[in-house]
Amino acid sequence: MFSNKEAKKEAEDTMLSSNIIGKGTVIEGNINATGNIRIDGKIVGNIIAKAKVVIGHDAIIEGNITAQNAEIAGFIKGKLDVSDYIILKNTAKINGDIASNKLAMEAGATFNGSCKMVSEMKQIKQLEDGTDSKK
Numbered sequence: 001m002f003s004n005k006e007a008k009k010e011a012e013d014t015m016l017s018s019n020i021i022g023k024g025t026v027i028e029g030n031i032n033a034t035g036n037i038r039i040d041g042k043i044v045g046n047i048i049a050k051a052k053v054v055i056g057h058d059a060i061i062e063g064n065i066t067a068q069n070a071e072i073a074g075f076i077k078g079k080l081d082v083s084d085y086i087i088l089k090n091t092a093k094i095n096g097d098i099a100s101n102k103l104a105m106e107a108g109a110t111f112n113g114s115c116k117m118v119s120e121m122k123q124i125k126q127l128e129d130g131t132d133s134k135k
C-alpha cells in the first residue's frame with residue numbers, strides 16, 4: 001500500500017501535469033483532467049479540469065467548460081463555470097453564459113450571453129464533488 005506521503009506526492013504530480021490537444025485534432029466526447037490543459041484543436045463535448053484550461057486562438061469548443069482558471073483566445077459555444085478567474089483574449093468569441101469569481105476581457109473579445117459573478121468556494125466544491133447547484 002501507499003504511504004500518506006506517497007499518495008500526497010502522486011496527487012501533487014497529477015495536479016501539476018499538463019495536457020495539450022494540438023491544432024488539427026478533433027475530439028468528440030467529454031474530457032476530464034486533474035491538471036492543466038491547453039486546446040488548439042476542436043472539441044465537441046464538455047471539459048472539466050481542476051486546474052487551468054487554455055483555449056488557443058484556433059480552437060473551437062462546442063460544449064461546457066468547468067475549471068479553476070481559464071484563458072480563452074478561441075471560439076466557445078457553451079457555458080463556462082470557472083471558480084477563480086477567466087481571461088478573454090482579444091480573439092476570444094464566446095456564445096454562452098459565464099459564471100466566475102473574476103473576469104478580465106481584452107478589447108476585441110466578443111461575448112454573447114449572461115455573466116454571473118460567483119463565490120470561489122461554491123465553484124470549487126462543485127469541481128470536487130461533481131455536482132451542479134443550478135439544476
